[in-house]
Amino acid sequence: MPFETISLAVSDRVATITVSRPDKLNALNDRVIAELGEAINDARANPDVGGVILTGAGRAFVAGADIAELEAHDGISAKQLAQRGQEVFRRFETSPKPTIAAVNGFALGGGCELAMCCHLRLASEFAKFGQPEVKLGLVPGYGGTQRLPRLVGKGRALQLLLTGEMIDAQEAYRIGLVNRVFPAAELIPAATAMLQTMMANGPLALAHCVEAVNSGYDLPLADALTLEATAFGLLAATEDKREGTRAFLEKRAATFTGR
Numbered sequence: 001m002p003f004e005t006i007s008l009a010v011s012d013r014v015a016t017i018t019v020s021r022p023d024k025l026n027a028l029n030d031r032v033i034a035e036l037g038e039a040i041n042d043a044r045a046n047p048d049v050g051g052v053i054l055t056g057a058g059r060a061f062v063a064g065a066d067i068a069e070l071e072a073h074d075g076i077s078a079k080q081l082a083q084r085g086q087e088v089f090r091r092f093e094t095s096p097k098p099t100i101a102a103v104n105g106f107a108l109g110g111g112c113e114l115a116m117c118c119h120l121r122l123a124s125e126f127a128k129f130g131q132p133e134v135k136l137g138l139v140p141g142y143g144g145t146q147r148l149p150r151l152v153g154k155g156r157a158l159q160l161l162l163t164g165e166m167i168d169a170q171e172a173y174r175i176g177l178v179n180r181v182f183p184a185a186e187l188i189p190a191a192t193a194m195l196q197t198m199m200a201n202g203p204l205a206l207a208h209c210v211e212a213v214n215s216g217y218d219l220p221l222a223d224a225l226t227l228e229a230t231a232f233g234l235l236a237a238t239e240d241k242r243e244g245t246r247a248f249l250e251k252r253a254a255t256f257t258g259r
């Protein structure tokens, strides 16, 4: 389907997905969720793409689920809405190619949850984060009650979840919700440079790092370590590992092929 609420542009192996409903602060309606799902599928499948930047148009990253749409839902359809969104967000989290949220402004509710599904969060100095669902008589439905405590710890997560208050980029950095904060004009160049650094590494290695972290995180340590050893063994049998080790010994830059 042609995109109406987002854009997808590929340049120098970086796919930039921009949520683009600036008049509604990029709120997530059904159409945005569906288009985000398509865009991340496209980026994951496109061999010319090595990594993904997710950002928002205008003064918001994403100001949450579309409250106007939300109002019309009953219990069953709201559960389905949450599950559809969770499934799409999960595609960002499990992407074998690195995903970076370049948080340019408000990242509230579903916006904060979407950013948390990306592998890294880089923020503009003007970014604001929060999970204000309780102010609507709701809980987060796109993973906020689960990913926020995993990222910042249970006490800090509960503070944000129970107050519904917004925090600024510096506070988000202090509690570990974002990786780095940049002046607004430097945000996209910094995200691009970070992705270029990642994409210079072996693509199979990147994919297996993501898989080991995602799959191992909630396993008992012994099982997670077995998973890691298996990934290590698998990668040791690849062309990329041969090239990477040889390039080091020959004091030259490695050229990885993803085989």
Ligand code: COA
Pocket: 023, 024, 025, 027, 028, 063, 064, 065, 066, 067, 068, 106, 108, 109, 110, 132, 133, 136
């Ligand atoms: N869903 C639907 N529309 C939204 C929205 C959302 N989550 N967030 C903002 N909008 C719309 C506003 O209704 C407004 O539309 P209008 O011009 O047609 O009236 C427009 O975006 C601009 O928002 P506005 O509230 O006027 O901007 P502001 O600068 O005064 O406030 C926020 C910005 C982010 C603080 C405020 O919009 C807000 O609290 N949004 C809701 C955040 C939220 O609760 N998200 C979780 C949803 S589960």
